[in-house]
Amino acid sequence: MIQIENLVKRYGSLVALDHLNLNIEEGEIFGLLGPNGSGKTTAINCLLALLRYDKGDIRIFGKPMKPNSYDIKKDIGVVMQNVAVFDLMSVYENIDYFCGLYVTNKKKRKLLVEEALEFVGLSDYRKMRPKKLSGGLLRRLNIACGIVHKPKLIIMDEPTVAVDPQSRNKILEGIMELNRQGSTIIYTSHYMEEVEQICSRIAIMDKGRAIATGTTEELKKMIKTGEIILIDAISLTPDELARIQELPHVYDVSYTDHKLKIKLSSGKHNLVRVLEYLQSEDIYFGRVLSELPTLNDVFLEITGKELRD
Numbered sequence: 001m002i003q004i005e006n007l008v009k010r011y012g013s014l015v016a017l018d019h020l021n022l023n024i025e026e027g028e029i030f031g032l033l034g035p036n037g038s039g040k041t042t043a044i045n046c047l048l049a050l051l052r053y054d055k056g057d058i059r060i061f062g063k064p065m066k067p068n069s070y071d072i073k074k075d076i077g078v079v080m081q082n083v084a085v086f087d088l089m090s091v092y093e094n095i096d097y098f099c100g101l102y103v104t105n106k107k108k109r110k111l112l113v114e115e116a117l118e119f120v121g122l123s124d125y126r127k128m129r130p131k132k133l134s135g136g137l138l139r140r141l142n143i144a145c146g147i148v149h150k151p152k153l154i155i156m157d158e159p160t161v162a163v164d165p166q167s168r169n170k171i172l173e174g175i176m177e178l179n180r181q182g183s184t185i186i187y188t189s190h191y192m193e194e195v196e197q198i199c200s201r202i203a204i205m206d207k208g209r210a211i212a213t214g215t216t217e218e219l220k221k222m223i224k225t226g227e228i229i230l231i232d233a234i235s236l237t238p239d240e241l242a243r244i245q246e247l248p249h250v251y252d253v254s255y256t257d258h259k260l261k262i263k264l265s266s267g268k269h270n271l272v273r274v275l276e277y278l279q280s281e282d283i284y285f286g287r288v289l290s291e292l293p294t295l296n297d298v299f300l301e302i303t304g305k306e307l308r309d
């Protein structure tokens with residue numbers, strides 16, 4: 001559905017997109033995950049031909065995307081990072097206005113606006129002006145305006161930033177529902193939990209490049225870490241620490257403030273082996289946690305820095 005090839009965008013001497021390559025298939029919820037400044041919004045703006053770029057090719061629905069590609073644009077719904085609605089119009093009028101940009105038939109429009117209101121849970125707020133809505137409800141209105149015409153492709157740029165948990169869940173459920181109804185979705189975020197929860201495939205972005213692309217499982221298999229064991233309230237001698245380092249699959253051990261963190265590659269019985277060793281040496285310990293790697297670990301291992309700010 002979308003092909004981005006070798007996309008380069010510079011702002012003066014700053015390279016915001018550095019030969020970005022992406023391939024997005026019909027039916028996906030495709031996540032662009034990256035820290036602030038990694039180039040997600042720039043990529044979206046180039047994709048929508050809102051921003052000129054220096055090099056590269058963008059094709060949507062098999063056709064080259066240009067600023068005047070209205071035949072392509074009519075099938076795209078956009079929910080931008082900054083809320084863009086009219087303060088002097090009510091909730092209903094706002095959604096109706098955006099719908100009217102695509103749908104001229106009044107009857108059909110009324111039906112679509114009612115559906116969008118229901119969909120984002122704003123039916124009871126239809127007469128309210130946007131200024132009276134809470135931050136979360138305002139975001140939901142922003143979404144309703146972007147999706148009301150039922151586009152084939154929906155692009156959402158960080159729609160849950162600074163949103164309360166209730167609205168966030170509503171938004172995430174809504175995105176999955178839109179996808180079930182047939183829309184392909186591109187979703188940018190710097191929240192790895194959200195992206196893991198809803199996206200069928202993810203491109204991890206850093207410094208304007210997609211440094212890894214795949215399903216959550218595929219991304220996690222790209223790194224050495226298969227399991228992380230955390231043990232609290234433990235006292236170890238340097239010898240004992242060295243023995244733990246030698247256990248099978250262990251490749252990194254850190255020990256500070258009586259907290260032990262062991263990184264292991266995937267393998268059966270990793271935790272059992274560690275616990276058996278501690279027991280055999282009569283070493284006391286507190287809480288034990290065994291965690292699977294997160295997308296933050298993927299980012300950390302590939303870039304050497306944390307995904308979180």
Ligand SMILES: Nc1ncnc2c1ncn2[C@@H]1O[C@H](COP(=O)(O)OP(=O)(O)OP(=O)(O)O)[C@@H](O)[C@H]1O
Binds near residue numbers: 011014034035036
């Ligand atoms: N109009 C602009 N002029 C100059 N530099 C810009 C402009 N827009 C973005 N940049 C820079 O380009 C880089 C990529 O920014 P972009 O907004 O695309 O990142 P992002 O991943 O969307 O970040 P965020 O999550 O903060 O929105 C950043 O270093 C940013 O400072």
